[in-house]
Amino acid sequence: MTATDMNERILVSAPGKVILFGEHSVVYQKTAVAASLGLKSYLFLERRQDNIIELVLPDVNVDKTWELHQFPLRSVDFPDSDTRHPTDMPTELKSRLDELTEIEQDTSQRQAVLAFLYLLIMMEQKSATPLTHGFTLCVRSFLPVGAGLGSSASYSVAVATALLILFKEIPSDFTKSAQSEQHLEKINTYAFKAEQVLHGNPSGVDNAIATYGGAKSFMRGQGFATLEGFQSLRLLLTNTKVPRSTNALVAGVGEKRKNYPLIIEPMLDSMNAIALHCCDAFKKSQDKETLMDELEDLVSLNHCLLEGLGVSHPSLEKIRMITAESGLKTKLTGAGGGGCAVTFIRDDVPQTLIDQVMLQLQGEGFDCYETSVGGAGSGAVTLTKGETKNWLLQASRDTLEHYF
Amino acid sequence: MTATDMNERILVSAPGKVILFGEHSVVYQKTAVAASLGLKSYLFLERRQDNIIELVLPDVNVDKTWELHQFPLRSVDFPDSDTRHPTDMPTELKSRLDELTEIEQDTSQRQAVLAFLYLLIMMEQKSATPLTHGFTLCVRSFLPVGAGLGSSASYSVAVATALLILFKEIPSDFTKSAQSEQHLEKINTYAFKAEQVLHGNPSGVDNAIATYGGAKSFMRGQGFATLEGFQSLRLLLTNTKVPRSTNALVAGVGEKRKNYPLIIEPMLDSMNAIALHCCDAFKKSQDKETLMDELEDLVSLNHCLLEGLGVSHPSLEKIRMITAESGLKTKLTGAGGGGCAVTFIRDDVPQTLIDQVMLQLQGEGFDCYETSVGGAGSGAVTLTKGETKNWLLQASRDTLEHYF
Numbered sequence: 001m002t003a004t005d006m007n008e009r010i011l012v013s014a015p016g017k018v019i020l021f022g023e024h025s026v027v028y029q030k031t032a033v034a035a036s037l038g039l040k041s042y043l044f045l046e047r048r049q050d051n052i053i054e055l056v057l058p059d060v061n062v063d064k065t066w067e068l069h070q071f072p073l074r075s076v077d078f079p080d081s082d083t084r085h086p087t088d089m090p091t092e093l094k095s096r097l098d099e100l101t102e103i104e105q106d107t108s109q110r111q112a113v114l115a116f117l118y119l120l121i122m123m124e125q126k127s128a129t130p131l132t133h134g135f136t137l138c139v140r141s142f143l144p145v146g147a148g149l150g151s152s153a154s155y156s157v158a159v160a161t162a163l164l165i166l167f168k169e170i171p172s173d174f175t176k177s178a179q180s181e182q183h184l185e186k187i188n189t190y191a192f193k194a195e196q197v198l199h200g201n202p203s204g205v206d207n208a209i210a211t212y213g214g215a216k217s218f219m220r221g222q223g224f225a226t227l228e229g230f231q232s233l234r235l236l237l238t239n240t241k242v243p244r245s246t247n248a249l250v251a252g253v254g255e256k257r258k259n260y261p262l263i264i265e266p267m268l269d270s271m272n273a274i275a276l277h278c279c280d281a282f283k284k285s286q287d288k289e290t291l292m293d294e295l296e297d298l299v300s301l302n303h304c305l306l307e308g309l310g311v312s313h314p315s316l317e318k319i320r321m322i323t324a325e326s327g328l329k330t331k332l333t334g335a336g337g338g339g340c341a342v343t344f345i346r347d348d349v350p351q352t353l354i355d356q357v358m359l360q361l362q363g364e365g366f367d368c369y370e371t372s373v374g375g376a377g378s379g380a381v382t383l384t385k386g387e388t389k390n391w392l393l394q395a396s397r398d399t400l401e402h403y404f
Numbered sequence: 405m406t407a408t409d410m411n412e413r414i415l416v417s418a419p420g421k422v423i424l425f426g427e428h429s430v431v432y433q434k435t436a437v438a439a440s441l442g443l444k445s446y447l448f449l450e451r452r453q454d455n456i457i458e459l460v461l462p463d464v465n466v467d468k469t470w471e472l473h474q475f476p477l478r479s480v481d482f483p484d485s486d487t488r489h490p491t492d493m494p495t496e497l498k499s500r501l502d503e504l505t506e507i508e509q510d511t512s513q514r515q516a517v518l519a520f521l522y523l524l525i526m527m528e529q530k531s532a533t534p535l536t537h538g539f540t541l542c543v544r545s546f547l548p549v550g551a552g553l554g555s556s557a558s559y560s561v562a563v564a565t566a567l568l569i570l571f572k573e574i575p576s577d578f579t580k581s582a583q584s585e586q587h588l589e590k591i592n593t594y595a596f597k598a599e600q601v602l603h604g605n606p607s608g609v610d611n612a613i614a615t616y617g618g619a620k621s622f623m624r625g626q627g628f629a630t631l632e633g634f635q636s637l638r639l640l641l642t643n644t645k646v647p648r649s650t651n652a653l654v655a656g657v658g659e660k661r662k663n664y665p666l667i668i669e670p671m672l673d674s675m676n677a678i679a680l681h682c683c684d685a686f687k688k689s690q691d692k693e694t695l696m697d698e699l700e701d702l703v704s705l706n707h708c709l710l711e712g713l714g715v716s717h718p719s720l721e722k723i724r725m726i727t728a729e730s731g732l733k734t735k736l737t738g739a740g741g742g743g744c745a746v747t748f749i750r751d752d753v754p755q756t757l758i759d760q761v762m763l764q765l766q767g768e769g770f771d772c773y774e775t776s777v778g779g780a781g782s783g784a785v786t787l788t789k790g791e792t793k794n795w796l797l798q799a800s801r802d803t804l805e806h807y808f
Contacts, residue, residue: 266670308708
């Protein structure tokens with residue numbers, strides 16, 4: 001039995017993440033809360049009869065093939081991931097990776113190919129079952145890139161999940177397995193390695209959320225904790241499509257804090273209390289109405305504090321104004337200065353109202369997604385109806401969501 | 405020589421006030437800063453040859469006359485203002501005041517007439533020079549009523565100033581006198597008594613600012629201090645004309661503070677630091693550019709914190725958006741929930757830009773005034789060109805401002 005003697009085709013999904021509370025204040029050792037986002041990356045994996053490894057990533061315009069014999073696989077010395085940071089890799093491995101990646105510029109294309117190859121080589125080396133045939137792996141993401149929605153981690157988790165299934169390290173129905181916790185941990189560990197290769201020093205929150213789903217509170221250098229009692233909520237995600245520099249925004253807040261310490265420090269404390277109140281609100285398991293009342297208050301408070309720090313943008317204020325006219329509360333999410341905004345939707349808000357608000361937002365040129373937060377993490381299903389790579393490329397978001 | 409053997413006609417002015425920083429947080433023992441507003445009340449006082457006392461207040465639709473002999477004046481027991489609160493007045497005085505006021509409902513008309521009569525009776529009783537002839541007193545205010553701009557105190561200070569001049573307690577050029585400080589103190593003391601009659605327990609800040617001008621920092625129950633180094637600044641004042649209940653807004657903040665103490669308390673601390681930073685910014689006597697940079701930062705910070713407390717309003721956010729498009733920073737002033745907004749204008753902002761912004765704001769239905777903060781307090785000039793009561797009623801704001 002070989003590694004590819006598996007289910008012929010599988011579909012894997014991994015959610016994005018959205019920061020609910022605590023962006024920017026998290027830089028100053030305050031608590032933040034992030035949750036999984038209903039917008040996901042979907043991965044189609046198909047075994048092949050030949051020796052071709054094909055990677056298709058339509059979102060970043062990648063369509064590459066390798067032959068099995070090109071790979072160093074078991075022949076290179078792979079760093080012990082527990083003691084050595086993935087970026088500190090042996091010269092031979094590094095040069096082989098560069099050779100195989102074939103993209104020199106540091107683009108999102110290169111990043112995506114590199115993460116795939118890194119995971120493939122690492123797993124092959126550690127796997128008991130060698131790779132004897134090729135496979136096609138195609139990933140399509142509904143997460144806007146560079147918008148603070150964890151598209152990179154979502155991709156890494158999807159690839160890690162698929163390759164672990166390919167190498168039979170986890171079953172394809174791993175979420176239903178009695179050992180699901182161990183399986184998820186394995187996925188998360190590999191995905192984190194890929195994130196480290198791509199980003200140097202990621203917090204690990206994004207991949208943990210893409211793996212486990214739900215919501216996590218976190219504090220810099222202190223790890224993160226799962227939010228007890230968290231429940232999936234309806235969410236409107238609006239992308240202003242206004243580009244911004246996260247570094248410049250973080251630096252701007254740093255400047256304000258330096259100039260006005262006695263004004264800014266209490267604001268950061270207030271933001272910390274907002275994140276902690278969110279954790280408590282779910283833990284208390286109060287009725288949904290009260291919970292939503294509190295969450296909406298926290299949304300308004302946190303947004304205003306962020307606006308005070310100077311990281312809002314006219315486009316974000318416009319979203320707030322449009323949604324407020326329909327009684328909905330909105331805050332920026334992530335770095336701000338453009339980027340995305342989140343609006344929690346109560347259960348009793350009629351679809352017609354949401355449709356109308358979305359139309360207004362789209363009329364302003366924004367992308368608008370009706371989705372959820374706090375749903376499941378990584379998952380996989382075996383495909384049985386003759387789905388192909390092209391099927392994935394053409395499927396609607398609705399179609400794909402129905403598989404999970 | 406009698407009390408009315410004075411300069412025939414005088415014009416008195418007293419500014420309004422505007423809260424620059426610290427509204428709402430001031431309720432919780434935090435520092436606030438208020439300054440005089442270039443929008444003023446103007447008072448025309450003319451001695452008459454007959455015994456008629458005429459009070460004309462076009463803004464509240466009052467045109468009343470009394471005959472000199474109607475007055476109780478020296479015949480009633482007037483409370484010692486130093487030991488007894490003005491509202492705790494002897495029954496006889498109270499009933500005579502009610503009789504003379506002739507307005508039963510508690511309207512702004514009644515308040516204005518009552519304040520005038522109270523000051524007149526009190527001064528006449530204490531004055532060395534009895535009133536032997538009648539006079540016409542006409543007050544016109546450019547301050548919107550009930551908008552948190554100190555229109556009441558501005559009126560009380562103008563009336564107190566005029567009556568003190570009428571009774572020769574102070575000279576009509578009191579601002580140029582070597583004893584100007586004592587004269588101003590007298591005006592302020594009388595105006596405060598009138599404010600107490602009208603409002604029960606006023607802080608005294610509004611009348612102090614209308615009397616002395618400039619800017620004051622204050623804290624509940626702790627009195628107030630003059631801002632050192634304060635300089636008059638250009639200001640755009642925009643009145644949304646959205647009515648609101650100050651009590652309901654204050655109660656709303658109290659509710660938020662009760663529900664989210666760990667979030668709201670730091671926000672109030674931050675607001676306190678904003679007001680203190682404002683005081684320091686003027687005291688440091690740094691260059692105007694740096695001062696304006698800091699003031700604009702404080703304006704944005706304080707507004708966002710107030711918005712977080714839930715006391716902004718879509719109309720106020722619209723003003724912020726319109727002015728921001730021209731690079732101007734705006735905050736709500738006073739209770740919020742509508743009411744007024746202030747925009748500091750740097751010296752180098754061209755008039756064409758201000759005109760354009762004002763047109764936009766007026767296009768949204770707002771009243772918009774180009775004025776100043778921190779200018780002089782109460783003042784009086786002797787009229788020499790045959791001006792009449794009707795002249796005051798018809799004069800433009802520009803015309804009247806030129807007298808001071």
